[in-house]
Amino acid sequence: MAMQIVQRTTAEAGRAANAASPATAEDAGALDAYSQAVIGAVERLGPAVVSLGVSRRAPERLQRRGLSELHGAGSGVVIAPDGYILTNSHVVQGTDRVEARLPDGRVLPAEIVGSDAATDLAVLRVLDGRLPSAALGDSSRLRVGQLVVAVGNPLGFQATVTAGVISALGRTLRAESGRPIDNVIQTDAALNPGNSGGPLADSRGLVIGINTAVIAGSQGLCFAIPVSTAAWVASQLIQHGRVRRAALGVSAQTIALDRRIAVAYHLEGPTAVRLTEVQPDTAAAAAGLRPGDLVVRASGHPVVTMDDLVLALGGHPVGTALTLEVLRGGERLVVDTYPAEASEAR
Numbered sequence: 001m002a003m004q005i006v007q008r009t010t011a012e013a014g015r016a017a018n019a020a021s022p023a024t025a026e027d028a029g030a031l032d033a034y035s036q037a038v039i040g041a042v043e044r045l046g047p048a049v050v051s052l053g054v055s056r057r058a059p060e061r062l063q064r065r066g067l068s069e070l071h072g073a074g075s076g077v078v079i080a081p082d083g084y085i086l087t088n089s090h091v092v093q094g095t096d097r098v099e100a101r102l103p104d105g106r107v108l109p110a111e112i113v114g115s116d117a118a119t120d121l122a123v124l125r126v127l128d129g130r131l132p133s134a135a136l137g138d139s140s141r142l143r144v145g146q147l148v149v150a151v152g153n154p155l156g157f158q159a160t161v162t163a164g165v166i167s168a169l170g171r172t173l174r175a176e177s178g179r180p181i182d183n184v185i186q187t188d189a190a191l192n193p194g195n196s197g198g199p200l201a202d203s204r205g206l207v208i209g210i211n212t213a214v215i216a217g218s219q220g221l222c223f224a225i226p227v228s229t230a231a232w233v234a235s236q237l238i239q240h241g242r243v244r245r246a247a248l249g250v251s252a253q254t255i256a257l258d259r260r261i262a263v264a265y266h267l268e269g270p271t272a273v274r275l276t277e278v279q280p281d282t283a284a285a286a287a288g289l290r291p292g293d294l295v296v297r298a299s300g301h302p303v304v305t306m307d308d309l310v311l312a313l314g315g316h317p318v319g320t321a322l323t324l325e326v327l328r329g330g331e332r333l334v335v336d337t338y339p340a341e342a343s344e345a346r
Helices: 011-016 024-049 225-242 258-265 306-314
Strands: 049-057 069-080 084-087 097-101 106-108 109-116 121-127 149-151 160-174 180-187 199-201 207-214 224-227 246-247 250-256 271-278 294-298 324-327 331-337 340-342
Touching: 024 049, 024 069, 024 149, 024 160, 024 180, 024 199, 024 250, 049 121, 084 225, 084 306, 109 225, 149 207, 160 224, 180 225, 180 324, 207 225, 207 271, 246 306, 250 324, 271 306
Parallel strands: 246 340
Antiparallel strands: 049 069, 049 097, 069 084, 084 121, 097 106, 109 121, 149 160, 149 199, 160 180, 180 224, 199 207, 207 224, 250 271, 271 294, 294 324, 324 331
16 A cells, blocks of 8 residues: 655644643653754744755766756755855755755755865855844754754755754764764764755754764764854855865875884874875975874874874864974974965865
8 A cells, every 4th residue: 555645734733633642741741841942943943944956967878868957955054144055065066056945935046155075065155135044053062962953854855853862972974085074963863865964953943063974774873064163164165165274295194103102102092193205395395394204293182093184184274383293213303384275185
């Protein structure tokens, strides 16, 4: 028997709810507190959430079969009243046309302001200066177990709300480019295709993350880019059309340390990053770094793997001092480098 999905009116839904078995007073109080928190968050956030429709030219083999375009969907959140929308990079990557469907029913063409595959974030803009915008929260103050609400368009069902808790903080997720994204939020708020790019909010309706990924074949393993990262990337994309990232101009690899070296220099981990190449006329060359140097700290933080060095450079302002601690020939050196902008940070 085929399953049908029927949308009922509010009045019908109310009569169905009244027909349900009554809850105890204790249960009603608990449910009411939870429900009111979710309802309040949705009422504040919902008007700023948009549905995105994307179109791209179909591959030639599909065009020969009569299919000229491929269509996809995602979600986004308005972050400024003058029409700036934050979403995922993978939602709009390679598209020829993007349309934003607003909560009031209007469908507007959206321009891609900039896209950053390294953090899976993108900024769009629609030409309307009267849009309700979401307020951004502070992802540094989040707690495991905290209530969160996700609003998006999973599987094409617009304005869908799911709720859950923060399952873990500080996860590292790899973007499609292979670059690590730090401090990712893990949640069990249900996400499905179409939720990508939508907001994850706290109980006050403040955006704390941008939903980005689920683990295929699992239940309750969903991830969001923290709003601290999203806000920085969005500002870069709006100002420059790209993210300006710092680069040293080196090639390097993670190596295991002799335990005696780790103990002698009070190093935090059993590995460090060894420079295998220092390119000429780069920030690393100007600072006097050499192939064979072991990088053990960057800006006061331990460098145990290549990811640690990439993350230290990822959020570092171009042209400002980045202090490295390196081991060279039995000496521990402190070196100030001034990373330059790179088209592809590494």
